[in-house]
Amino acid sequence: MIELMQEQDTYSAVFARMETETLDGGPEALLSLRKDAMQHFEELGFPTTKDEQWLYTNVSAIAKTTFCPATRPDVAVDAATLERESFAGCGFHRLVFVNGFFASELSDTTELDDKVTVISLTDALKQQPDTVMAHLAQYADYKTHAFAALNTAFMEDGAFIHVPKGVVVDKPIQLLFITVPNNETSNEPIVVHPRVLIITGESSQVTVLESYVGLGEQVYFTNAVTEIALGENAVIDHYKVQRESTKAYHIATMQLNQQRASNGASHVTSLGGDIVRNNINVVLDGEGCNCNLSGLYIPRGKQHVDNHLLVDHAKAHCDSREFFKGILDDDAHAVFTGKIIVRKDAQKTDGKQTNRNLLLSDSARVDTNPQLEIFANDVKCTHGATIGQLDDDALFYLKTRGIETEAARSLLIYAFASEILDEIKIEAVREQVNNILLDRLPQGDRFRGFKGLQ
Amino acid sequence: MPLEQSTKNMIQSNEQPASESELTIDQWQSQEYKYGFTTDIESETFPPGLDEDVIHKISAIKNEPDWLLQWRLKAYRHWLTMTEPKWHNIHYTPIDYQKISYYSAPKSDKDRPKSLDEVDPILLETYEKLGIPLQERAILAGVAVDAVFDSVSVATTFKAKLAEVGVIFCPFSEAVTEHPELVKKYLGSVVPYSDNFFATLNSAVFTDGSFVYIPKGVKCPMELSTYFRINAASTGQFERTLIIADAGSEVSYLEGCTAPMRDEHQLHAAVVELVAFDDARIKYSTVQNWYPGDKDGKGGIFNFVTKRGKCAGRSSHISWTQVETGSAITWKYPSCILLGDNSVGEFYSVALTNNHQQADTGTKMIHIGKNTRSTVISKGISAGFGQNTYRGLIKINKGAENARNYTQCDSMLIGDKCGAHTFPYIEVKNSTAQMEHEASTSKIGEDQMFYCNQRGINTEDAVSMIVNGFCKKVFRQLPMEFAVEAQKLLEVSLEGSVG
Numbered sequence: 015m016i017e018l019m020q021e022q023d024t025y026s027a028v029f030a031r032m033e034t035e036t037l038d039g040g041p042e043a044l045l046s047l048r049k050d051a052m053q054h055f056e057e058l059g060f061p062t063t064k065d066e067q068w069l070y071t072n073v074s075a076i077a078k079t080t081f082c083p084a085t086r087p088d089v090a091v092d093a094a095t096l097e098r099e100s101f102a103g104c105g106f107h108r109l110v111f112v113n114g115f116f117a118s119e120l121s122d123t124t125e126l127d128d129k130v131t132v133i134s135l136t137d138a139l140k141q142q143p144d145t146v147m148a149h150l151a152q153y154a155d156y157k158t159h160a161f162a163a164l165n166t167a168f169m170e171d172g173a174f175i176h177v178p179k180g181v182v183v184d185k186p187i188q189l190l191f192i193t194v195p196n197n198e199t200s201n202e203p204i205v206v207h208p209r210v211l212i213i214t215g216e217s218s219q220v221t222v223l224e225s226y227v228g229l230g231e232q233v234y235f236t237n238a239v240t241e242i243a244l245g246e247n248a249v250i251d252h253y254k255v256q257r258e259s260t261k262a263y264h265i266a267t268m269q270l271n272q273q274r275a276s277n278g279a280s281h282v283t284s285l286g287g288d289i290v291r292n293n294i295n296v297v298l299d300g301e302g303c304n305c306n307l308s309g310l311y312i313p314r315g316k317q318h319v320d321n322h323l324l325v326d327h328a329k330a331h332c333d334s335r336e337f338f339k340g341i342l343d344d345d346a347h348a349v350f351t352g353k354i355i356v357r358k359d360a361q362k363t364d365g366k367q368t369n370r371n372l373l374l375s376d377s378a379r380v381d382t383n384p385q386l387e388i389f390a391n392d393v394k395c396t397h398g399a400t401i402g403q404l405d406d407d408a409l410f411y412l413k414t415r416g417i418e419t420e421a422a423r424s425l426l427i428y429a430f431a432s433e434i435l436d437e438i439k440i441e442a443v444r445e446q447v448n449n450i451l452l453d454r455l456p457q458g459d460r461f462r463g464f465k466g467l468q
Numbered sequence: 469m470p471l472e473q474s475t476k477n478m479i480q481s482n483e484q485p486a487s488e489s490e491l492t493i494d495q496w497q498s499q500e501y502k503y504g505f506t507t508d509i510e511s512e513t514f515p516p517g518l519d520e521d522v523i524h525k526i527s528a529i530k531n532e533p534d535w536l537l538q539w540r541l542k543a544y545r546h547w548l549t550m551t552e553p554k555w556h557n558i559h560y561t562p563i564d565y566q567k568i569s570y571y572s573a574p575k576s577d578k579d580r581p582k583s584l585d586e587v588d589p590i591l592l593e594t595y596e597k598l599g600i601p602l603q604e605r606a607i608l609a610g611v612a613v614d615a616v617f618d619s620v621s622v623a624t625t626f627k628a629k630l631a632e633v634g635v636i637f638c639p640f641s642e643a644v645t646e647h648p649e650l651v652k653k654y655l656g657s658v659v660p661y662s663d664n665f666f667a668t669l670n671s672a673v674f675t676d677g678s679f680v681y682i683p684k685g686v687k688c689p690m691e692l693s694t695y696f697r698i699n700a701a702s703t704g705q706f707e708r709t710l711i712i713a714d715a716g717s718e719v720s721y722l723e724g725c726t727a728p729m730r731d732e733h734q735l736h737a738a739v740v741e742l743v744a745f746d747d748a749r750i751k752y753s754t755v756q757n758w759y760p761g762d763k764d765g766k767g768g769i770f771n772f773v774t775k776r777g778k779c780a781g782r783s784s785h786i787s788w789t790q791v792e793t794g795s796a797i798t799w800k801y802p803s804c805i806l807l808g809d810n811s812v813g814e815f816y817s818v819a820l821t822n823n824h825q826q827a828d829t830g831t832k833m834i835h836i837g838k839n840t841r842s843t844v845i846s847k848g849i850s851a852g853f854g855q856n857t858y859r860g861l862i863k864i865n866k867g868a869e870n871a872r873n874y875t876q877c878d879s880m881l882i883g884d885k886c887g888a889h890t891f892p893y894i895e896v897k898n899s900t901a902q903m904e905h906e907a908s909t910s911k912i913g914e915d916q917m918f919y920c921n922q923r924g925i926n927t928e929d930a931v932s933m934i935v936n937g938f939c940k941k942v943f944r945q946l947p948m949e950f951a952v953e954a955q956k957l958l959e960v961s962l963e964g965s966v967g
Contacts, residue, residue: 066555070895358884373899376866386890388909391881395909401896402903 024080026056029167032083041143044150051156051166058160070349070381071291071320076263081205081235083168084113087194091229096120099190099227101442106223107132108188113196114170114206125185130220131176132187135209138174146174149213153241154269159293161265165207165239172209175222179215179245186221186253186440193236193262194229203233210240214248221251223443228259228286238266242278246300249277253443257450258286260315267293274300274329281437282309283447284319291320298325298332298360305334310434312451313346320349327360330390336367339434341427342378352397353385360390367397372404372430424455514571520544522570523672529571530641530675533648536655543661543671550665557857557889558797558826560770563735570673570706629689635719636681637692640708643679650681654712658741658778658805666737666799667774670706674739677708682717682748691720691947707738713748715781720751722950736795737772746781746808751789753946755954758794765824765853768796775802779811779837787814788831789945791954796825801859803832806840806868813842816942820958821854821886830860830877830891835868835901846877847939849958850886857889864901873903880938881911882931932959 029052060077061068091112100108109132110120116134123132131138138146156163173189191208195201214220226236236258244250250270258264264287272278282292290313296305311319325334340348354365371380384397404426412422431451438444452458514522523544527537552562630637636647644651661671682688713719736758744750752775761768771794777786788802798821804813815831833842848856858877879888890907912934920930935958936943943951 361884371896373896373901376899377897378899379895379897381896382894382905383892384890384905384907385892386879386907386909387887388879388881388889389887391884391886391911393881393909393911397890397905397907399892399894399905400903401894401901403899 025164025167026052028083032168041139041147043147044139047147047151048167051151051163054157055160055163055167058158058163061160067322067351070347071289071318073263073265073289073291075289076235076265079203079233079235081203082196084115084170084193084204084206084234085196086115087113087196091117091120091192091194095192095229099192099225100188101446104185104442106186106188107183108190109134109173110190110192111171111173111208112192113194113204114172114191114208116171120190127181127183129178129181130183131174133174135169135172135174135211138211145176145213146211149241149243150211151241153243153271153297154239154267154295159267161237161291161293162239162267165209165237165267168205168207169209169239170207172211175210175212175220177212177214177218177220177248180217181215182219183221186223188223188225190225190227191236191238192227192229193234193258195232201232203235205235205237208236208238210238212240212242212250214243214245214250216245217247218245219249221253221440223253223255223440226254226256226258226264226286228257228262231259231261233261233263234259235263236265238264240266240268242268242270244270244272244276244278246273247275248273250279251439252278252280253438253440254280254282254292255443255447256282256284256286256290256292258290260286260288260317262287264290265293266291268295270294270296270305272296272298272300272303272305275302276300277304279306280308282321283438284309284311284313284321285447285450287317287319289318291322293322293324295324296326296334297328298334299328301329301331303329303332305332306337306437307335308337308434308437309339310431310447311338311340311348312342312431312454313340313348314343314454316345318347318349321351322349323352325352325354325365327354327356327363327365329357330359330361330363332360333364334366336369337434337437338369339431340369340371340380341374341431342371342380343374345375345377347379348381350380350382350399351385352383353387354395354397356386356388356390356393356395358389361392363390363393363395365393365395369399370430371399371401372427373401374403374427421457421460424457425461427455428452428458428461514569516567516569518544518565518568518570518673526571526673526675530644532641532644535652536644539656539661540672543668544673546662547665547668547672550668552665556799556828557855557859557891558799558828560797560826563770565669568735571675633686633689634683635686635688636679638679640674640677640679640710643710647679647681650712651679651710654710654741654743655708656741658743658776659739659774664774666772667739670708670737670739670774674706674708677710677738679709680711680719680721682713682719684714685716686714687717688719691722705734705736705738707736707740709738709740711740711742711750711752713742713744713750713784715746715748717745718749720753720947722753722755722947724755724757724950735770735772738774740773740775740802742777742786744777744779744781744784744786744811747783748781749785749787750777751787752777752802753950754788754790754792755946755950755957756790756792756794756798757957759796760794760823760825761796763823763852765796768825769794770797771795771799772797773800775800776805776832777803777813778805779808779813779840781811782808782837783810783812784808785812785814787812787816787945789816789942790818790829791942791946791950791957792817792819792827792829793957795827798825798827798829800829801832803834804842805834805836806842806871807836808840809837810839811837812840814945815842815844815846816945817846818849818939818942818954818958819847819856819858820849821851821856823852823854825852826855826857828857828859830858832861833863833873835862835864835871835873838867838869839871840868841872842874844873844875844877845941846875847942848877848879848888849882849935849938850879850888851882853885855887855889857891858907859891859893861893861895862903862905863895864898864903866897868898869900871898871901871903873901873905875903875905875907877907878938879907879909880935881909
């Protein structure tokens with residue numbers, strides 16, 4: 015307990031120092047928000063495995079490490095990296111952040127419709143403080159979630175996207191978060207608190223891609239919060255491709271609030287990171303909403319991936335779908351918690367939860383809790399979870415057709431994953447994840463460009 | 469005028485189904501508890517309160533050996549360091565453990581009856597009212613009944629017949645004196661005294677229960693059953709059941725409960741331990757119909773039970789079947805520890821919550837041995853303000869090669885004020901394991917009702933048919949007479965529930 019106090023004290027001390035030095039730039043309301051969040055963090059502390067929400071994910075490694083705040087790095091991101099990571103040639107609008115700081119020279123929003131705002135959060139706070147403060151921290155609950163509180167207290171920069179009524183954004187907007195060492199000589203662990211706020215007006219449509227990339231193999235901690243306020247009848251496709259360094263800690267909270275007849279989709283691909291936690295919370299706050307959450311995780315080595323979903327059916331006539339698949343190798347550990355709450359008056363709810371896991375090694379471990387909490391009677395809710403290995407019969411069949419064991423295994427794993435890959439609607443992103451998967455599979459090259467499965 | 473008329477008609481036709489359903493729900497809710505009566509017998513009862521003296525006294529009354537007293541005290545001291553669990557999805561006013569009397573025995577205890585003729589006629593009358601005429605049932609049904617009446621076993625039948633094949637079936641306190649070596653060896657071997665808050669409390673203050681030992685290779689010649697009943701006001705019932713099935717043996721144990729109407733909450737914290745050795749089979753069936761409280765949620769039994777079976781031997785088999793329709797609060801997770809290779813664990817459950825009843829129930833299947841299999845079928849029905857939670861853990865350990873689990877938990881909601889919740893926990897540490905979990909929540913379909921109605925089946929019968937169909941998979945597991953009783957129970961509980 016004493017130790018835990020000390021862990022929080024580190025953050026408190028940093029906060030006190032920052033409060034006097036750097037944080038007084040923004041609006042007054044922001045400072046009091048930060049103070050409030052810090053106070054809540056001090057009360058909450060880091061979660062432990064005694065906390066039901068964190069039963070299978072131990073974050074003591076994060077709590078024990080002393081991270082120093084990231085600084086604007088002197089290490090430049092080279093052109094080749096940028097080209098590779100930003101899908102050059104696809105014409106995505108993009109904002110690039112290096113160690114959490116907005117890098118305007120790497121960003122490109124020139125092709126964007128004038129009516130759409132895609133700027134850094136710092137700029138947004140200067141240009142339209144009232145709009146930002148009306149939405150910032152209104153959705154992601156920092157009062158009960160320690161990591162959201164920590165982000166709210168320390169957020170340095172991030173993205174602000176505003177799509178007004180009736181506007182359809184033609185190309186995906188990419189938010190690229192790159193983490194590099196603070197400077198070339200030091201390898202001290204750093205912490206980054208990226209913050210994204212997306213506001214969409216009535217009947218608008220937008221596709222957002224968040225890419226997290228770690229260059230180098232240093233230890234760092236990304237504590238991201240994304241808030242999305244989805245207007246009436248609006249559509250958002252949100253993608254996250256997480257490729258942090260294998261020593262990095264990645265804790266991310268996404269809060270999606272949907273108004274009447276809106277259509278929200280989120281897809282999370284977890285590839286990197288040592289300890290990874292994706293909190294995805296959705297509130298269906300209007301009738302006739304549609305929500306589609308999907309994800310793929312492919313942990314190996316000693317990676318730990320935890321997807322924690324909460325879909326709150328607050329109003330009637332909403333459909334939600336959760337579909338997550340995992341492929342685990344080596345000593346990997348995956349956790350899935352999906353909870354659907356159907357409130358008292360949310361009649362005619364249709365909720366579906368699916369979690370499928372493929373265990374490739376004896377030391378891999380899966381913990382899955384698909385949960386339902388239902389207070390209305392006219393609902394259709396199902397959930398299903400499976401954990402298993404490759405089907406021996408299928409393997410045998412392929413072998414009888416002259417395909418050797420290794421290639422047959424790879425083919426079956428690829429087939430297992432392809433169902434989830436199909437959920438990615440941006441072709442370039444699907445191709446990227448597809449290639450990473452094939453790189454990891456023995457003899458995966460043989461299936462490259464193999465469209466038969468799609 | 470015509471417009472007005474039609475509006476009026478509309479309002480009427482709108483109101484009609486609502487009032488009708490209200491009426492039927494009212495009727496259903498106002499159904500009095502069928503078995504609510506109190507037998508007027510003087511009881512020897514301890515004053516409320518719990519300390520080491522009480523435990524000494526219980527132990528002294530029971531003429532227990534010192535090791536058992538020490539075991540109780542160890543449990544009590546451990547209990548003092550524990551706090552009540554908070555993780556469950558049930559709500560109740562905190563229990564004051566110092567306001568409960570921990571011992572109550574019928575006066576007639578001193579001169580224990582040797583045969584039925586010697587049994588207190590008032591007691592016998594109680595059983596008559598409950599529908600268990602001891603003699604008749606014993607003779608006609610061929611069931612040995614070890615009836616527990618307020619913590620002290622009053623009569624045991626068929627003992628001689630069971631003794632012929634070497635089966636020991638007796639009250640727990642008798643087992644302590646007659647077979648101390650067995651009790652000492654197995655007591656706490658499945659549910660240790662430090663297991664959980666309620667089990668630890670039970671270990672400290674348990675008064676009686678049943679003890680069964682089936683020797684090697686013996687197939688128990690009859691189904692064993694015990695009727696538990698809580699009688700004297702404000703006395704918690706702390707039962708302890710221990711069943712040991714030695715290699716190659718087989719036993720089916722039935723447990724059924726009813727309790728008289730009470731205003732105050734009564735605490736029931738029982739512990740059941742099962743041990744199955746090589747190739748042994750234990751089938752444990754429960755029909756629980758304790759007083760659930762009145763329609764405003766006042767009164768009713770708090771049922772906090774720890775039930776666990778250990779498949780210690782190869783190819784052993786433990787099967788739990790439960791039909792839970794009573795109690796204000798049901799908190800129980802009959803579990804299987806699948807230790808022996810090729811062992812099998814099963815859990816079949818129907819839980820019904822009506823009015824203000826709450827149930828948080830499910831199972832734990834711990835796969836340790838190779839080729840272990842488990843099946844979980846859980847059916848939850850919520851009506852009125854009932855809250856029904858399935859909470860289950862499937863744990864497949866590293867060494868459990870080729871372990872298999874199949875879980876299905878379905879919920880049915882009747883009315884719009886009830887809730888159904890599912891909290892499955894699945895932990896897999898072995899890649900050769902196969903596990904499947906399926907769950908669904910639904911209501912009785914309008915088209916199902918329509919189909920039945922247009923075939924001339926009235927709504928109530930249709931509901932009963934559909935619910936029985938919903939629960940069929942579980943009822944099939946029950947012994948014959950229990951299956952009939954269970955089906956009846958559901959029918960009674962659901963009368964008029966759908967308008």
